[in-house]
Amino acid sequence: xxxxxxxxxxxxxxxxxxxxxxCEQHMGHxxxxxxxxxxxxxxxxxxxxxxxxxxxxxxxxSRFSPECPNSSLLNLHLHALQPEDSALYLCASSxxxxxxxxxxxxxxxxxxxxxxx
Amino acid sequence: GNSxxxxxxxxxxxxxAFLTIxxxxxxxxxxxxxxxxxxxxxxxxxxxxATKADDKGSNxxxxxxxxxxxxxxxxxxxxxxxxxxxxxxCALNPGGGNKLTFGTGTQLKVEL
Numbered sequence: 001x002x003x004x005x006x007x008x009x010x011x012x013x014x015x016x017x018x019x020x021x022x023c024e025q026h027m028g029h030x031x032x033x034x035x036x037x038x039x040x041x042x043x044x045x046x047x048x049x050x051x052x053x054x055x056x057x058x059x060x061x062s063r064f065s066p067e068c069p070n071s072s073l074l075n076l077h078l079h080a081l082q083p084e085d086s087a088l089y090l091c092a093s094s095x096x097x098x099x100x101x102x103x104x105x106x107x108x109x110x111x112x113x114x115x116x117x
Numbered sequence: 118g119n120s121x122x123x124x125x126x127x128x129x130x131x132x133x134a135f136l137t138i139x140x141x142x143x144x145x146x147x148x149x150x151x152x153x154x155x156x157x158x159x160x161x162x163x164x165x166x167a168t169k170a171d172d173k174g175s176n177x178x179x180x181x182x183x184x185x186x187x188x189x190x191x192x193x194x195x196x197x198x199x200x201x202x203x204x205x206x207c208a209l210n211p212g213g214g215n216k217l218t219f220g221t222g223t224q225l226k227v228e229l
Contacts, residue, residue, distance in 0.1 A: 004160075031215050042206055042219035043161065050215065090160050094215065103149035103168040103210065106217060108160040 003027055004109035006091050012115045015081060021112045023074040023091030032074040033106060034066060035090040043090055049074060050096060081116045088113050119144045119211045123220035126204075130197055130227050138192040138223045140181075140207035148209040150174075150183055150190040151217070155204045164192075164205070197227045 004025045013019050023032065031050050035043035048056035049068040063085075065077040074091055092106040124139040142148065149168045153161040165174030170185035179194045190207060207220040 006160075033215070040222070040224075042222050045216060048215050056216065092161075096215075103166070103212075105151055105163045105166055106215075107163065108153075110158075110160040 004091055004093055004107050006089075006109035006112050008112055009110070010113050010115075012117060013078070013081065014117050015083075017081075018077070018079045020078065021076040021089055021091075021114075023076075023109060024072055025093040025107070026072055027093060027107065028071075028095075029093035029107070030071060030096045031094045031104075032068060033092040033094075034064075034074070034076050035092065035108075036085075037088040037090055037111070047076075078114075081114075083116050086114055086116045119148070119209060119218045121207050121209055121218055121220035123205075123207050123223050126222070126224040128223060128225050130225070132199055132227055132229055133196045134227075136192070136194040136197045136201075136225070138205055138207075138225070140190045140192065140220060142188050142190065142207075142209050144188075144209055144211045144218075146212045148211045150181070151208045151210070152179070152181055152190070152192050153206045153208060153219075155206065155222075157203070161206065197225070199227045199229060201225060202227045 007022045034046040037043045046060045047066045052068045067075040088111040090111045092108045094106045095104040120143045151166045152164040154164045165176045167174040167183035173182045204222045206222045208217045
């Protein structure tokens, strides 16, 4: 059983819809991540939150809007998506690394499989 | 920059065969190295990790040794099972931040 919970597991939406993906962890981790994964590819980093503040945005289109309401929750708001945005969206969390020897593994949820019609 | 190179898949083995999945990396500083496994329809699970040279990570019969001299972190298992069929990702954290660099993944298929 994963310790990072993502909802919903599956989502089908039209290009004009607004929806949100949710992620929750109760491991006390202060870093949380959104990834996009296409079939047969590794995950691609989208956003990183550190202590509830956005620390990395990998030039993601503005139709994806992340939010971190508190240290346990992470949302990804979706609006006006394109068919090429269909993918598995993974949330992850980790302890914050200390200095150069940042060796904290990331713990992943099972993802939301998103299909854009 | 940082990069991870994994052997191309799919790798197809018979049950109880020996497994090696090669992983080499390029990084500056003191990277930490990880193997993640992704079963069909699931997210990534941490399989094992190593944080410094000569460390050996191990879990569920899988092992990998952090070899700084060859910049490698090859995954091995002595006797694979059908239930090991999955995609395996090698990854590194270069240190000083939260970004993981992933290899392309290697699909393993184990047959009876």
